[in-house]
Amino acid sequence: MRRERAARLAIAVPMLLLALATIYPILFGLNVSLKTRKDYVLDRLGATQTINLQNYTDAWVNADMGRYFLNTIxxxxxxxxxxxxxxxxxGYALSHLSFRGSKVAFLVILAMMMIPFQVIMVPTVKVMNDFGLIDSFPGLIIAYVxxxxxFTVYFMTSYYSGIPKEMTEAARVDGxxxxxxxxxxxxxxGKPALISMGILNALFIWNDILxxxxxxxxPEKRTVMVGVSTLRGQYPDNVPTYIAGVMLAVLPIIVIYLVFQRQITAGVTAGATKG
Known part of the structure; x- marks a missing residue:
């Protein structure tokens, strides 16, 4: 019993610290965003004594956050x-179809996962510029895809590999x-894996700024994260308004995660098990 409790504590304590480290910045940002400029200057770390929603109005209207949200969505x-x-x-082709070069294609996909965007961002911009895709939504979509x-192809290939080939062969026999x-x-x-990957990719794209x-x-084609970054220049001396804009930007992410956290966990777990 003592060993079991010690093992549980060894897991629970780091998880608790990780949860606090994740939740605290959100609560701190919410606290700052509700302060007036004067209250923030006088007491930056203390709890707010007022609820100043004007910061959110200023961030939404003056920074044109509505347009940024529409662009990002x-x-x-x-x-x-x-x-x-x-x-x-x-994923279907790589896991269930036999064709020449399938293993090489899979290895190339694995190699692509290991290349950070910072390494290829200059060639990416050059290629996009050559094709006239700079400052266009199609160009940005192609870059995100x-x-x-x-990674999504790798995940779906791993997931589909756990599906018996007899199912696909029987479907082929049926015409x-x-x-x-x-x-x-x-x-x-593959619906659980597709839902999981859809949510995760949506979070990645929403959070992207680079x-x-x-x-x-x-300016009118900016995404919400880029728009939020410009708030710091518009309100250099008004931190609460800037933080209010940040809270508006991260709110959809928090809501999506809280609503779909079971689907994310189920999809990732199923993919890992099947792989």
Whole structure:
């Protein structure tokens, strides 16, 4: 019993510290965003004595956060749909279809996962500029798909590898072509993994600032994270308003995670088990 309690404490204490380290910045930011400028200058660390929602109004209206949200939602939805479509097809092909070069293709995908964007950002910008895709939503969507597709393909390949080939062979015998097998067998069976990858990729894209900052130059085409970063320049002496903008930007992320945390955990766990 003592060993079991000690083992539980050894796990619980680090997890508790990690949870506090994650939650505290959010609570601190919420506290600062509700302060007036004067209250923040007089007491930066103390709890707010007022609820000043004007900071949120100023951040939303003056920084044009509504436009940034619309831009980000559009880019995120289209990018995630394309990533899921392509990764599901690629995962099916790499896990259940035998063709020349399949192993090489899988190794190339693994290699692409190990290359950070900072290494290829200069060639990426040059290629996008050559094709006239700089400062355009299609260009940004293509960049996001290229950046996050390799990991999703790897995950879906791992997940689909756990599906018996007898299922796909039986579907072929019933008269389904390759597309029919993918649509009727692989997509429904891989739904947990697709949901999990969709949510995770949506969070990655929503949080991105580097790719959007490099490719989107017009102020009206900024994404929400880039727009929030410009708030610091607009309100250099008004930290509460700046933090209010940050809280507006991260609120959808928090809501999505709280609503879909079970789906994320279930999908990742299933993928790891099947892989």
């Amino acid at each position: 559009t880019v995120t939805v289209v990018s995630v749909l394309l990533i899921l479509l392509l990764s599901s097809m690629c 290229a950046q996050y597709l390799p 389904n072509g390759l597309f029919g097998v993918w649509w009727r067998i692989m997509v429904p069976t 790719i959007a900052l490099l490719l989107m130059q017009s």
